[in-house]
Amino acid sequence: MTKRLLIASRVVGLSDIATGIRRFTLRPERRELFPPSVAGSYVTVRHQSGLLRTYSLCGDADRRETFEFAVQREPDGRGGSMLFHDDIDIGDPVHVSYPIPSLVLAEDAPEHVFVAGGIGVTPFLPLALEVDRRGQRSVLHYAVRSRSQLAFLEEFAGIASLTVKVYVSSEGNRMRIDALLAGLNATAHLYACGPDRLLSAVSDACETMAVGPERIHLESFSGLDPAKARAGDPFTVNLRLSKREIAVPADKSMLQALNDAGVGVDYSCEGGVCGACRVTLVSGDVIHRDICLTDAARAETIITCVSRGRGIVTLQL
Amino acid sequence: MTSSAPETTFRGVVAGLYTCAIAGEEMAIRQSLTLIAGQGVEGDRYLLGTGYYSRRPHEDRQITLIEAETLESIKRDQGIDLPPEETRRNVVTRGVPLAHLVGREFRIGNTRLYGGRLNVPCKYLEDLNDRPGVFNALVNRSGLNARILEGGDIHLGDAIEALA
Numbered sequence: 359m360t361k362r363l364l365i366a367s368r369v370v371g372l373s374d375i376a377t378g379i380r381r382f383t384l385r386p387e388r389r390e391l392f393p394p395s396v397a398g399s400y401v402t403v404r405h406q407s408g409l410l411r412t413y414s415l416c417g418d419a420d421r422r423e424t425f426e427f428a429v430q431r432e433p434d435g436r437g438g439s440m441l442f443h444d445d446i447d448i449g450d451p452v453h454v455s456y457p458i459p460s461l462v463l464a465e466d467a468p469e470h471v472f473v474a475g476g477i478g479v480t481p482f483l484p485l486a487l488e489v490d491r492r493g494q495r496s497v498l499h500y501a502v503r504s505r506s507q508l509a510f511l512e513e514f515a516g517i518a519s520l521t522v523k524v525y526v527s528s529e530g531n532r533m534r535i536d537a538l539l540a541g542l543n544a545t546a547h548l549y550a551c552g553p554d555r556l557l558s559a560v561s562d563a564c565e566t567m568a569v570g571p572e573r574i575h576l577e578s579f580s581g582l583d584p585a586k587a588r589a590g591d592p593f594t595v596n597l598r599l600s601k602r603e604i605a606v607p608a609d610k611s612m613l614q615a616l617n618d619a620g621v622g623v624d625y626s627c628e629g630g631v632c633g634a635c636r637v638t639l640v641s642g643d644v645i646h647r648d649i650c651l652t653d654a655a656r657a658e659t660i661i662t663c664v665s666r667g668r669g670i671v672t673l674q675l
Numbered sequence: 676m677t678s679s680a681p682e683t684t685f686r687g688v689v690a691g692l693y694t695c696a697i698a699g700e701e702m703a704i705r706q707s708l709t710l711i712a713g714q715g716v717e718g719d720r721y722l723l724g725t726g727y728y729s730r731r732p733h734e735d736r737q738i739t740l741i742e743a744e745t746l747e748s749i750k751r752d753q754g755i756d757l758p759p760e761e762t763r764r765n766v767v768t769r770g771v772p773l774a775h776l777v778g779r780e781f782r783i784g785n786t787r788l789y790g791g792r793l794n795v796p797c798k799y800l801e802d803l804n805d806r807p808g809v810f811n812a813l814v815n816r817s818g819l820n821a822r823i824l825e826g827g828d829i830h831l832g833d834a835i836e837a838l839a
Contacts, residue, residue, distance in 0.1 A: 363700070364699045365701055622730050
């Protein structure tokens with residue numbers, strides 16, 4: 359677990375580092391340094407409007423004076439990326455969470471193979487820097503649609519132990535996961551971050567080629583498709599502590615229904631990824647749709663932004 | 676026998692002052708606070724309506740207090756080192772039996788307050804600070820929620836005393 363406090367911060371740097379990708383640099387307002395983080399961590403960032411989104415840290419984990427993250431403009435997304443692109447200037451206050459480890463390096467692997475799709479490249483700069491400090495090697499397979507979408511290439515080029523292989527699909531050069539896995543060293547660990555399509559392809563290929571799950575590390579940054587995340591059959595939530603019943607209609611998430619009813623459930627990604635909106639589950643026929651809880655955790659917890667139920671689901675609220 | 680006046684012999688002081696502007700934000704350590712009668716603490720989330728419990732407003736949540744002695748006790752007896760700013764209360768007191776102030780008026784510096792009700796600990800606090808055990812450790816000694824009757828500035832070291 360990590361502290362869930364928000365740190366008052368200010369935007370001190372903004373730069374467009376590739377087509378549609380803006381890099382943000384934050385400094386803490388009331389402390390000298392941000393809390394320590396391990397490479398491969400993400401943070402929740404709170405826009406002044408109150409909207410919360412999670413982003414991988416893309417700066418060197420050893421530099422605690424600043425936090426850096428990059429946001430891809432997604433006009434068809436849930437609105438967060440547009441707000442971060444169009445409604446934040448240098449000097450603006452934002453709040454940022456303590457860093458949460460996610461795509462963490464295996465301790466003893468001599469080689470680390472990174473697979474990035476589009477904006478999924480963000481965690482790999484701090485990861486490659488950490489691999490370099492450890493005296494190990496890394497390879498980054500980086501796929502984008504067009505060359506103008508490539509980010510961080512200059513920084514990657516400065517890391518001696520990192521080899522970068524770029525795949526640009528508009529130029530007819532697609533990343534082939536099976537070919538990539540065929541060349542995987544038997545002791546190497548594989549890390550992938552990108553759209554669900556890429557992660558599924560990596561999972562499937564690893565299964566086919568018998569790459570053990572202990573060597574595979576995946577991070578989804580998008581979670582469920584926003585329309586799918588909110589919809590489903592209607593059901594009822596029974597709040598055990600406050601003795602209330604709240605109806606969840608077909609077109610709303612449980613989180614929305616709870617917050618519309620004034621319950622005040624914390625949240626962040628709204629895609630089943632970050633776990634901020636988890637609530638203790640008491641009983642009920644639950645349809646878990648998150649991608650962050652283990653099976654053991656699902657027995658007693660529910661992620662309210664995406665998961666649903668049949669009939670009546672009782673929560674410890 | 677004649678009934679005696681309520682016990683007012685203690686004289687405590689302000690040992691720490693804290694605010695934060697939104698729910699879940701790290702508390703800022705302050706040298707002084709401005710109390711606004713009937714509303715709350717200037718710059719604090721419960722005056723601004725941005726607190727975790729702001730959806731359930733209560734006149735006794737204008738300002739919150741906790742005893743420094745409680746923090747020392749849970750460190751000594753339970754090994755939980757809870758920094759005062761992580762209690763998320765506005766005022767840390769020293770030498771004040773806060774439970775005795777429920778239903779009574781008291782002064783901090785030149786301000787006048789009313790002890791509304793004892794604070795109850797919440798899992799929210801434990802979760803925010805990632806300090807397992809804090810909830811149980813604070814049961815029955817989680818501080819005091821109070822109403823501001825006469826506002827003004829309060830400072831570190833200001834005297835706290837009950838009014839008869």
